[in-house]
Amino acid sequence: MDTRQVCTFLVDDLLLGVETNQVREVLRFQEITRVPLAPAAVTGLMNLRGEIVTVIDLRTRLELPRREDDRPPMNVVTRIGDATVSLLVDEIGDVIEVTKDLYEPAPEHLSGVARELIQGTYKLEERLLLMLDVEKTVELDKPASFTAGVQTAQKSTLPETSLQ
Amino acid sequence: MTSEENSLEGMEEVILEFLVESAEGLDQMDNDLVALEAEPGNQELLANIFRTIHTIKGTCGFFGFSRLEKVSHVGENLLSRLRDGELALTPEIATALLNMVDAVREMLSKIEASNSDGEEAYAALVETLTRLKDQEATATGGDADAGPETDSAKEGSEGAEAAAVQNPRQDGARSKGNAPESPAEKRSDSESAASDDKSAGRGSLSVAESAIRVDVDVLDNLMNLVGELVLARNQILAYSLARQDPVFANACQRLNLITSELQQDVMKTRMQPISNIWNKFPRVVRDLSRTCGKQVRVEMEGKDTELDKSLIEAMKDPLTHLIRNAVDHGIEPPDTRLANGKPAEGRILLNAYHAGGQVIIEISDDGAGIDLDAVRKKATGMSLITSAQASQMHEGDLARLIFAPGMTTSKKVTNISGRGVGMDVVRANLEKIGGFIELDSVRGRGSTFRIQLPLTLAIVPALLVCSADERFAIPQGSILELIRLHPGNSEKGIETIQGVPVFRLRGKLLPLVYLNAELELDDAGRQADAMNIVVLQADQKKFGLIVDTVEDSTEIVVKPLSNVLKAIPVYAGATITGNGKVALILDVLGLAQRARLLSEHQERFLDVNATSAVLGEDDERQPLIITSGKDGGRIAIPVESVVRLEEFKRATLEQAGTRTVVQYRGKVLPLVNLTDLLQERRRKPRPMTSDGPDTADEIVHAIVYSIDGNPIGLVVDRILDILEHSKNMQGPPTRKGTLGTIVTQGQVTEVFDATSLQREFAAPRQRKRAASAGG
Numbered sequence: 036m037d038t039r040q041v042c043t044f045l046v047d048d049l050l051l052g053v054e055t056n057q058v059r060e061v062l063r064f065q066e067i068t069r070v071p072l073a074p075a076a077v078t079g080l081m082n083l084r085g086e087i088v089t090v091i092d093l094r095t096r097l098e099l100p101r102r103e104d105d106r107p108p109m110n111v112v113t114r115i116g117d118a119t120v121s122l123l124v125d126e127i128g129d130v131i132e133v134t135k136d137l138y139e140p141a142p143e144h145l146s147g148v149a150r151e152l153i154q155g156t157y158k159l160e161e162r163l164l165l166m167l168d169v170e171k172t173v174e175l176d177k178p179a180s181f182t183a184g185v186q187t188a189q190k191s192t193l194p195e196t197s198l199q
Numbered sequence: 200m201t202s203e204e205n206s207l208e209g210m211e212e213v214i215l216e217f218l219v220e221s222a223e224g225l226d227q228m229d230n231d232l233v234a235l236e237a238e239p240g241n242q243e244l245l246a247n248i249f250r251t252i253h254t255i256k257g258t259c260g261f262f263g264f265s266r267l268e269k270v271s272h273v274g275e276n277l278l279s280r281l282r283d284g285e286l287a288l289t290p291e292i293a294t295a296l297l298n299m300v301d302a303v304r305e306m307l308s309k310i311e312a313s314n315s316d317g318e319e320a321y322a323a324l325v326e327t328l329t330r331l332k333d334q335e336a337t338a339t340g341g342d343a344d345a346g347p348e349t350d351s352a353k354e355g356s357e358g359a360e361a362a363a364v365q366n367p368r369q370d371g372a373r374s375k376g377n378a379p380e381s382p383a384e385k386r387s388d389s390e391s392a393a394s395d396d397k398s399a400g401r402g403s404l405s406v407a408e409s410a411i412r413v414d415v416d417v418l419d420n421l422m423n424l425v426g427e428l429v430l431a432r433n434q435i436l437a438y439s440l441a442r443q444d445p446v447f448a449n450a451c452q453r454l455n456l457i458t459s460e461l462q463q464d465v466m467k468t469r470m471q472p473i474s475n476i477w478n479k480f481p482r483v484v485r486d487l488s489r490t491c492g493k494q495v496r497v498e499m500e501g502k503d504t505e506l507d508k509s510l511i512e513a514m515k516d517p518l519t520h521l522i523r524n525a526v527d528h529g530i531e532p533p534d535t536r537l538a539n540g541k542p543a544e545g546r547i548l549l550n551a552y553h554a555g556g557q558v559i560i561e562i563s564d565d566g567a568g569i570d571l572d573a574v575r576k577k578a579t580g581m582s583l584i585t586s587a588q589a590s591q592m593h594e595g596d597l598a599r600l601i602f603a604p605g606m607t608t609s610k611k612v613t614n615i616s617g618r619g620v621g622m623d624v625v626r627a628n629l630e631k632i633g634g635f636i637e638l639d640s641v642r643g644r645g646s647t648f649r650i651q652l653p654l655t656l657a658i659v660p661a662l663l664v665c666s667a668d669e670r671f672a673i674p675q676g677s678i679l680e681l682i683r684l685h686p687g688n689s690e691k692g693i694e695t696i697q698g699v700p701v702f703r704l705r706g707k708l709l710p711l712v713y714l715n716a717e718l719e720l721d722d723a724g725r726q727a728d729a730m731n732i733v734v735l736q737a738d739q740k741k742f743g744l745i746v747d748t749v750e751d752s753t754e755i756v757v758k759p760l761s762n763v764l765k766a767i768p769v770y771a772g773a774t775i776t777g778n779g780k781v782a783l784i785l786d787v788l789g790l791a792q793r794a795r796l797l798s799e800h801q802e803r804f805l806d807v808n809a810t811s812a813v814l815g816e817d818d819e820r821q822p823l824i825i826t827s828g829k830d831g832g833r834i835a836i837p838v839e840s841v842v843r844l845e846e847f848k849r850a851t852l853e854q855a856g857t858r859t860v861v862q863y864r865g866k867v868l869p870l871v872n873l874t875d876l877l878q879e880r881r882r883k884p885r886p887m888t889s890d891g892p893d894t895a896d897e898i899v900h901a902i903v904y905s906i907d908g909n910p911i912g913l914v915v916d917r918i919l920d921i922l923e924h925s926k927n928m929q930g931p932p933t934r935k936g937t938l939g940t941i942v943t944q945g946q947v948t949e950v951f952d953a954t955s956l957q958r959e960f961a962a963p964r965q966r967k968r969a970a971s972a973g974g
Contacts, residue, residue, distance in 0.1 A: 068781040069669060071718035072767050080760075080773055080781040085427045087773045087781055089761040118761055175763045 037135040041157075043128035043164060044111055047099040049149075050128065052157070052164045059114045061127055064107035074175045078123060081110075088112065089173075092123040096172060098148050113169050120173040133157045133164065141165075211314075217258050218311050219412075224251040225304050226478055232296055233481040237496070239288045248296075249278045255303060264316040267306045273328040274299040280332055294489075295327050297482065415508070418469050425458075425465045426756040429658060430775045432458045433753065437777035462658065470505035473551045473560065476515050477502060480522050484547060487526045494544040495530050504551035506558045510652055513632045514560070517625040521562045521648050522547065524621070529566030529646055539643065541565065558654060563647040569598045569640040578603070587944040591924060598640045602626045630788060633659065633676050659757060661784065663750040663776065664733060667720035670782045671746075672755050672774055673733060677787040679741065681749055682732040694844045696918060702732060702743050708822075708921060709734065711743045712794040718769070737791035744790070753777065757784060769793050821926050823950070824902065825943055826873065826915040833919070833948040834873060835941065842903045842910065844918070849897040861901075863910065869960070870901060870912040873951065876959060877936045906957050913956065920944070 041052040042061070067079035067090055076096040080087050090110065094102055102108060108123040141153045142163070149165075152172050157164040228251050235244045256271035274296060280286045302321045309317040432454055439451040481497045488495040506514075530536075530545030537543050550561040575589045578600045584592065601622045629636050633653045640646040653659060653676060661672040682704070684693075693702055693711065700711040711732065714720075732743040755774040764770065768789035776782045823835040824844075845863070852861050852870065859870045901912035920943075928939030928950065936955040941948055 066780060068773075068783070070764055070767070070770075070783060071669070071720055072769065073764055077763060080764075080783075082775050082779055082781050085430060085775065087758045087760075087775065089763060120761065173761075173763070 038132045039135075040130060041133055041164065041166070042111065042130050044109070044124040045126040045128060046093045046097065046124050049097075049099075050159075050162055050164050051093070051124070051167045052131075052133075053111065053113060053167050053169055055130060057113050057115065057169050059112045059119060062110040062112060062121070064123075065110060076175055081121065083112065083119070083121075086119065088119050088121050090121045090123060091173060091175070093172070094123070094125075096122075096148070096175075097152065113173070115170050115173065118173065120169075122169075122172065131159075131164075133159070214262060214310065214314070217262070218307055221255050221258075221307055222304070224255065225300050225307075227251065228300055229297065229482040230478055232293055232300070233485045235288060236290070236293045236485070242282075245278070245282045249275070249282050252278060252299075252303075259316070264306070264310060266320055267303065267310075267316040270299060270302050270306070270321050270325060273325050273332070274303075277328050277332040286332070290489075292331050295324070295331055297486075298324055299328060413468070418465075418508075421465050422469060425462050426658060428458055429462060429754060430756055433777040434775075434779050466507065466654070466658075469508045471508050471511050472503045472505050473511070473514075473558075474499070474502040475511055476518060477549055480519075480549065483519065483522060484526055487523060488530070488545075491527060492532060493526065493530050494533050495526055495547060496544050497547050497549065499549045501551040504553060504558060506652060506654060510558075510632060510654075513628065514650075514652070517628050517650075518560070518562070520621060520625050525562060525564040525566065525646070529564035529568075531567050535567075553654075558652045560650040560652065561647055562650075563645060565645040568642040568644055568646050569601060569638070571597050571642065574598065574600050585944050587942060587946075588922070591922070591943075595639075598638055598646075601638070602636070633674065635676075658754055660752060661755045661774070662733070662752050663782065664714075664731070664744075664746040665748045665750060666714040666718070666746045669718075669720060670750070670776065670780070671714070672776075672782050672784045673735070673744075673787065674771070674784065675752065677735050677737065679734040679736050682734065682743070683749075684730040684732065695846060696844055696921070704734070704743075709741060709743045710796055711745055712790065712796065713745045715747075717790065717794055735787050735791075737787045737796070740791065740796060742791060742794075742796050755782075755784070822921060822923050823943070824921050825919045825948060826900075826902075827917045827919055833943070833946055834877070834915075834937075834951050835924070835943060835948045836873075836902060836913070836915075836951045837953060838921070839953070842905045845901045845903055845912065847899045847901060849894050849899055852899065861912065863903075863912075866910065868901075868903070868910050868912045870899075870914050871956070871959065872914045874916075876913075876955060877934060877949075877951070904953065904956055906960055911956060911960055 040055040042055050042058045043050060043052045045051070062083075065081045065083075067081050069079045070077055073079075076091050078090040078092045078095075081090050082088075092108070094100070102125065106125075108125060109127050110121040111124055111127070112119060112121045114120075137157045137159070138155055139158065140155050141150060142156060145153055145165075152168050154166045154168045156166065228248050231244045231248050235241060235248065238244070252271050252275050256268055256275055259267040259271065277286075277292065277296065281288060281292070286292070302324055305319075306316045309315065436451055436455060439448050442448075477499055484495050484497050525547050526545075530547070531539070531541075533543035536545065546565050548561070548563045550559075550563070552559055571594055574597050575592075578584050578597075579586045579589050581603075583600060583603055589597070602625075603623060626636055629650060629652075635651045637649045637651075638646065639649070660675040662675060662678055664671055664673060682702075693700055695701070696708075700713070701708045702711050703709070709732075731746050731749045733746060733749065734741060734743050753776070755776070757772045758774060759765070759772055760767075760770060769786055770789070771784045771786035773781050773783050822838040824838055824841070826834050826836060847861050852859055854860075855867065855869075860867045861870060862868070900915050900918055902915060904911045904913060922943060924941055924943055929942055930940035930947070932939050932952075933949055936952055938950040938952045941950055
């Protein structure tokens with residue numbers, strides 16, 4: 036039977052999961068350098084043993100209410116291709132194995148952004164596990180105000196078309 | 200070991216070696232051929248060329264690349280006749296041989312891609328090479344039996360070479376590293392032996408023994424690791440400073456030294472001589488100049504100047520572009536040159552050297568120089584500048600406009616250059632790698648492009664600054680100077696012109712950017728007690744960046760940002776500082792763009808700076824404040840005697856006797872309306888004070904003069920611009936209080952006579968002083 040290993044974590048009242056092969060490590064909250072002008076969901080940058088990793092707050096990303104309790108959030112460091120991005124979550128859960136027969140597509144009642152970012156669900160005995168699409172989660176819309184600037188920048192740095 | 204016993208894997212290894220060596224050989228051959236054209240009798244060059252193609256032919260025959268063998272074979276035959284002095288090198292032969300080099304190169308790349316030399320037989324090329332060999336033989340040799348004679352000669356040479364190539368084969372299979380010389384020693388034919396003696400005499404054998412090939416990936420990885428080490432060292436040093444432990448401090452000191460040395464040595468492994476890219480240029484120039492019908496010679500100085508491999512790669516396209524431009528636009532056709540008293544042959548000089556921790560590369564030509572009239576016409580046509588500006592601009596500034604997007608002065612669009620994209624891209628590409636390009640051009644004498652580059656990209660010196668408790672790194676390369684404004688005094692020197700903060704730096708206006716405001720930091724708008732201005736250079740424009748504090752200067756390792764953040768143009772990357780925290784690296788150009796410093800309104804201020812900077816001591820020109828009165832007339836006020844520009848709310852103006860005054864820095868500043876001062880027949884002065892709530896918030900612009908140490912405010916309706924203009928008047932004075940008229944930005948402008956202010960205020964001030972003393 037097809038099984039997947041899933042790393043689970045809590046954000047607000049949601050039980051979310053990411054396949055373990057996409058998770059590099061789980062860390063306590065680290066000091067984060069803010070990035071002014073960055074999209075709201077980007078909390079900042081952190082130093083992960085010499086590597087600079089972008090930190091995204093899942094609460095902001097999923098448009099959930101802000102974290103209120105005093106406990107610091109946890110880092111779920113994910114790796115997609117070459118990019119390493121850390122997701123801030125409320126609490127780390129267990130690593131569990133799920134079987135395919137429990138899988139269902141994303142439920143209808145999910146609203147807004149969550150619906151785009153949830154790939155599907157596993158009906159666990161006690162609660163519903165929502166599988167997070169990490170790739171989509173770390174893909175943020177660029178702030179509108181930069182698009183113009185970015186385009187000019189790209190235009191002016193195209194050696195292939197003009198230097199032949 | 201014979202070829203049959205070679206495993207496939209072994210073969211691939213050998214083929215790979217063959218490809219690498221052949222590529223190097225072909226590059227050399229390009230140069231040698233071009234050099235040979237200039238110096239047809241040089242036997243050494245000929246021998247070099249011959250040997251290269253000979254080795255390629257032999258080795259590819261061994262691998263069974265028959266088409267490649269065929270092409271190189273006919274080329275070799277032609278070359279052997281040249282070498283034997285039976286033929287003279289003509290441009291036609293040189294072109295055919297260069298074409299052969301291209302064909303061989305093409306086939307080699309096919310071999311690299313598909314392990315086969317392709318389907319293309321290069322029949323036309325083979326035919327040309329054969330024809331050249333045979334035809335010229337009859338012409339020069341004058342032998343009646345040319346046909347059979349050449350045939351037998353071919354046979355003969357083939358036989359001789361068959362013997363010669365045996366050795367390279369075996370050596371090739373054994374060890375390619377030192378192959379070029381060893382087979383040669385065993386060669387029996389005298390020509391080869393003679394030519395090889397020369398190469399052995401150059402001592403290249405020892406080079407082969409003392410050098411090894413290393414995969415670039417390994418070096419890149421090493422560089423990354425050293426980068427990490429530098430960061431770790433910075434962290435440890437910061438920690439050791441906080442602790443008063445002499446033993447630990449000693450160890451740290453050693454760590455510091457060793458890391459620096461290691462960093463330098465690892466950087467050295469990535470260094471390559473600039474000749475790696477330059478070597479392609481003689482060929483490029485030769486081909487281009489033939490297409491354009493020009494005669495151009497390339498000279499190089501400082502070929503051995505080394506710079507980082509990544510920079511070499513990045514420099515390739517911009518340099519090629521500049522060289523092409525020099526041939527296509529710079530050097531004139533031979534007849535024009537002769538008519539102008541220059542030698543028919545143009546000269547392009549490439550020069551490279553190290554200076555002040557940077558690499559300088561210069562590309563000069565002795566051609567026509569930049570056609571400033573064409574630049575002027577084009578720039579005004581594109582509305583980059585107004586025609587009035589164009590007429591005032593200094594030549595250097597005008598020439599520099601060629602770096603603006605869309606500028607080309609070529610009359611016709613050729614397939615080489617002149618398509619309107621180019622210099623701006625060159626500049627952008629250079630700036631992307633931390634470089635900087637300048638231009639000197641003298642009409643009729645030629646142009647020189649000077650490129651400044653950092654030695655390496657991976658580790659750069661940077662200044663750490665703080666704004667709103669956030670730390671940022673600014674690459675030292677773009678920092679011109681630091682200015683500290685002391686607490687309490689910080690307001691002094693910062694003025695606002697039309698909402699733009701500017702700082703008066705040695706008589707020049709420097710536009711200012713508040714970092715906290717630009718980055719929308721929490722305390723944007725808060726006025727710090729002390730301010731630091733970091734004067735930056737972006738795109739040949741100067742501006743001041745206001746930060747809270749300036750910390751130390753340190754070496755940082757530039758790390759790229761993730762894709763999401765790359766979209767933000769104000770950051771060039773991030774780095775880890777000594778305390779282990781992440782700091783963002785500011786992109787000076789991006790910051791200037793975001794602050795809209797490089798566009799419209801504010802750019803004109805910057806132009807003033809650029810112009811006056813170039814003018815230096817030139818006293819022929821002066822900066823002028825252009826104002827407009829209620830009637831729309833333009834009045835220029837010389838900046839010379841101006842102390843400050845101020846803005847007051849109309850509600851703050853008070854009436855004191857006959858004068859309107861305002862409280863200003865603990866003094867009473869008398870105000871006078873510029874238009875009142877200039878009235879031909881003095882009418883009743885217009886009231887300046889607020890006459891109701893509607894006008895209370897209006898802003899009054901005052902130009903503050905100092906007369907006998909006391910400030911006088913000259914009130915103007917609107918400040919339009921600040922620009923430079925010749926001190927010479929273009930028209931007579933129109934009324935009292937003016938010096939004359941000039942044309943600025945296409946409109947007639949009266950120039951205000953500042954001494955009239957002095958006359959006006961000499962007596963009344965006495966009166967007012969008495970009045971204020973009494974009250």
